[in-house]
Amino acid sequence: MRIRLDVRENRLSDPSRVQPSDVHDMLTVRGRGWVAVDSEDRPVGFAIADHLARNVWALFLEPEFERRGIGRALHDTMMRWLFETSTDCVWLSTDPGTRAERFYRAAGWRAAGSTSHGETRFEMSADEWREREGSRITRR
Numbered sequence: 001m002r003i004r005l006d007v008r009e010n011r012l013s014d015p016s017r018v019q020p021s022d023v024h025d026m027l028t029v030r031g032r033g034w035v036a037v038d039s040e041d042r043p044v045g046f047a048i049a050d051h052l053a054r055n056v057w058a059l060f061l062e063p064e065f066e067r068r069g070i071g072r073a074l075h076d077t078m079m080r081w082l083f084e085t086s087t088d089c090v091w092l093s094t095d096p097g098t099r100a101e102r103f104y105r106a107a108g109w110r111a112a113g114s115t116s117h118g119e120t121r122f123e124m125s126a127d128e129w130r131e132r133e134g135s136r137i138t139r140r
Contacts, residue, residue: 026050027048030053031050031057032051032078034047034074034077034078036065036074044062045060045061046058046059046060047074047078048078049081054082054086054089055091055092056078056091059074059075059078066099075107079124079129083126089124089125090123090124090129091112091121091124092104092109093115093117093120093122094120096118
């Protein structure tokens with residue numbers, strides 16, 4: 001929760017909306033999570049995927065660790081796992097006009113409307129993911 005509450009954008013207006021039991025359920029029943037650590041094994045970022053809802057539930061970094069490829073590594077690890085478990089489309093939502101929105105667009109996500117809360121909804125199919133992965137491997 002420390003990392004989640006330290007973000008500069010996409011802040012939780014009401015931190016009590018995400019309870020420890022929600023996180024536990026995501027990690028043990030609904031999906032899986034990944035943690036990025038610094039050279040001293042201190043957590044600096046995390047990602048959580050909800051396999052049942054086919055959703056990116058969380059992807060957050062400590063602000064001072066942004067723009068180092070850590071977020072992309074967490075994202076790509078999470079997406080590989082999601083598409084290994086099913087080829088069903090994956091979705092996420094984030095506030096419009098944010099760095100997160102730009103990050104997801106650059107990662108190949110397709111805008112698919114807005115949520116009832118005014119967030120941009122993004123989707124990615126298994127074919128879109130495979131195409132994106134193939135083009136990244138080719139460019140290296």
